[in-house]
Amino acid sequence: MLSYTLSKDGPFQILQITDLHLTHDWHYDVRTLAMVKDLTEFAKPDLIVITGDVFTDGDRFTPDVMEYACRAFDELGVPWAFVMGNHEGDYRYGQGAREKKGEYIRAHGKNALFDPGPDDIFGVGNYTVGITDKAGKLLWVLYMIDSNNRAYYTVNGQVKTCEDHIHFDQIEWYRQTSSRIQQTHGKVPAMAFFHIPLPEYTDAWLFEPCLGDRGEHVTAATVNSGFFAAALGQGDIKGMFVGHDHTNSFAANVFGITLHCCRCTSYEPKIGDTPRGGRVITLMPDGTFESYTVLHVREDLQKEGEPKAYRQQETVSAPYYDRFHFYLPEKK
Numbered sequence: 001m002l003s004y005t006l007s008k009d010g011p012f013q014i015l016q017i018t019d020l021h022l023t024h025d026w027h028y029d030v031r032t033l034a035m036v037k038d039l040t041e042f043a044k045p046d047l048i049v050i051t052g053d054v055f056t057d058g059d060r061f062t063p064d065v066m067e068y069a070c071r072a073f074d075e076l077g078v079p080w081a082f083v084m085g086n087h088e089g090d091y092r093y094g095q096g097a098r099e100k101k102g103e104y105i106r107a108h109g110k111n112a113l114f115d116p117g118p119d120d121i122f123g124v125g126n127y128t129v130g131i132t133d134k135a136g137k138l139l140w141v142l143y144m145i146d147s148n149n150r151a152y153y154t155v156n157g158q159v160k161t162c163e164d165h166i167h168f169d170q171i172e173w174y175r176q177t178s179s180r181i182q183q184t185h186g187k188v189p190a191m192a193f194f195h196i197p198l199p200e201y202t203d204a205w206l207f208e209p210c211l212g213d214r215g216e217h218v219t220a221a222t223v224n225s226g227f228f229a230a231a232l233g234q235g236d237i238k239g240m241f242v243g244h245d246h247t248n249s250f251a252a253n254v255f256g257i258t259l260h261c262c263r264c265t266s267y268e269p270k271i272g273d274t275p276r277g278g279r280v281i282t283l284m285p286d287g288t289f290e291s292y293t294v295l296h297v298r299e300d301l302q303k304e305g306e307p308k309a310y311r312q313q314e315t316v317s318a319p320y321y322d323r324f325h326f327y328l329p330e331k332k
């Protein structure tokens with residue numbers, strides 16, 4: 001029923017990192033992988049979850065980058081779970097890059113948790129990680145989901161490339177897995193990790209108080225396929241964790257599910273001087289959790305004896321609109 005199980009008594013610490021965008025430009029990659037090491041030393045995680053876009057190669061499968069990425073993650077000495085981002089290759093129109101990357105990680109990642117998932121559903125890497133106490137009681141379930149790559153829609157006669165969504169068969173897989181777990185173990189709290197934000201993240205950005213940085217508009221799945229509604233229906237998922245938007249790091253509660261973004265964990269130059277980092281998540285045995293953004297101190301600013309990473313003092317910003325009394329801005 002569960003793809004993997006990890007055991008620990010007491011709080012279970014997760015470090016989420018995302019959007020590393022290893023580039024073949026060794027100068028940036030070295031700094032990015034040094035940041036991953038510093039964040040790991042800061043968070044002392046029991047599990048690292050990488051929410052996609054480790055690579056920038058798109059549809060190409062590049063064993064050399066895979067090799068140094070897997071080696072760098074393994075050297076952290078902590079289990080690491082991986083979900084695909086849109087930059088891991090195009091599932092439908094590429095040349096099997098996602099499947100090959102998944103196979104490589106399974107074959108060579110010594111501490112890697114990655115399962116391609118059922119063959120008959122969409123995506124590569126739909127799987128579960130169970131967290132138990134030492135006595136074997138299931139305390140948490142982590143759903144790892146492939147939020148896929150591109151979708152193509154015709155708009156005014158022109159084909160537009162859009163963000164894909166979590167497909168119906170993946171949602172059905174989640175519903176069935178969740179129901180089976182609940183039949184066996186009762187209602188076990190769960191978390192979901194994937195790359196591309198759901199449309200509900202855009203709603204959260206507009207309509208909810210947000211803790212942390214709203215650095216940019218949310219680039220969400222273009223079509224709402226109903227994963228959030230399925231999670232509400234199952235009643236087990238307490239939080240969702242995504243990447244994709246490099247300067248968003250906010251968290252917002254939407255109808256009882258907290259939607260979290262993660263600061264990008266890359267020194268790729270595209271976002272200038274914006275601080276980089278990750279997210280720390282602590283799962284308590286009683287089903288509660290805490291989460292915050294961790295920021296990295298850039299290598300050239302690090303002072304001897306001072307920490308290389310620190311917890312960001314996040315503030316709450318007010319919603320832009322009232323969800324239930326929403327009027328279009330007046331035309332000027």
Ligand SMILES: [Fe+2]
Pocket residue numbers: 053085086087195243244245
């Ligand atoms: Fe992305």
